[in-house]
Amino acid sequence: MIVVEQVGPLATIQDLGRPGWFGSGVGPSGAADRASSALANRLVGNPESAALLEVLVGGVVLRADRHHTLAVTGAPAPATVDGTPVGPASVVELEAGQTLRLGMAQRGLRSYIAVRGGIDIAPVLGSRSLDTMSGIGPPPVRAGDLLPVGPAPRTYPIIDLAPVAQPEAGTLTVHAMLGPRDDWFIEPNALFEGEWSVSPDADRVGVRLERRTGPPLRRRSDDELRTEGVALGSIQVPPSGNPVIFLADHPITGGYPVIAVVLDAEVDLVAQARPGQALRLRPPPR
Incomplete structure (x- = not known):
């Protein structure tokens, strides 16, 4: 116990x-x-x-x-x-x-x-x-x-310290792939320009970003999107233009367009981002 x-x-x-x-x-x-x-x-x-x-x-x-x-x-x-x-x-x-x-x-x-x-x-x-x-x-x-603690497994640890990198303290770079609704935006690649800042409005559901430098994300129209499924790492853009990156407790459907999806391997990086930290979104390296 x-x-x-x-x-x-x-x-x-x-x-x-x-x-x-x-x-x-x-x-x-x-x-x-x-x-x-x-x-x-x-x-x-x-x-x-x-x-x-x-x-x-x-x-x-x-x-x-x-x-x-x-x-x-x-x-x-x-x-x-x-x-x-x-x-x-x-x-x-x-x-x-x-x-x-x-x-x-x-x-x-x-x-x-x-x-x-x-x-x-x-x-x-x-x-x-x-x-x-x-x-x-x-x-x-x-x-x-x-x-309560369960019964000990038969395997036993063989090291007492893991040499792992600490979370980034400075500007965090995260890669994302455009889609499925990038066509709803006049210039979807604006997502990858300049820097964003992690908003205090962040929890296990998602991390809201605020524009620090670079152009705004502008939609082609004010039409409504029919509710559809969203995945872990989806970058959903509400009318404010401030994207939200969905984390572990994200809703399974959403009505705002998803401009891009963070690479699965890098969602963990977003989960460690602190409010106020600068964040760059970039397309996947070739």
Whole structure:
């Protein structure tokens, strides 16, 4: 059992999501930064699908009721065990009564804490993830919660630190492919000119961008678009002209034109972008 003693802005239980429910109106959800989530689980010997904590910015304190093996990845929030610092993307051994404290990250947005055996709660529609848009799944983690831990897997971690790059602190470059509704815009390539800024209006549903430099996105007409399906990484443009990049808890349909879609491998980068950070959208390299 893991005891939650403190929670920062937001902490949720996530796994790799619940794909296959689009026909019932349910999106996949799951970890916003899938690579960091998978790495945390691999470091403690879990399957990548095991449930873990997704922590926004930091501020979480966890206490062990017995020996537990944990790993912390993603946004490099300063971590300590009973006051002793531990490195980013590292494996942490907690004895009974010891606490893991996660400070506030200065770069990146989301950290991941995996425990060997996974957070063992009942799945909903095949997943332990919270979908913050629909409310499906476990509620956000609160101080005083007890997180049950599943049986340890047979595999065991063979390293105590993963040499991974930290999230970008400066201007972030993300690649996207135009379509399917780029023909709704007078000059769709304006999306790739200049720079955008990550708006404070950002969460697990999506990241809204504001124009920092470069031309505006102008539609050919004010006609309405019939509601249609949208995918992870879709860049939808509402009448304001400020694009929204859809993340893990995005709606499965939308009525605004999707000018482009972020490359799947780079959606994780967007999930770590902080409000105010400069972001460049560019076409895929040839």
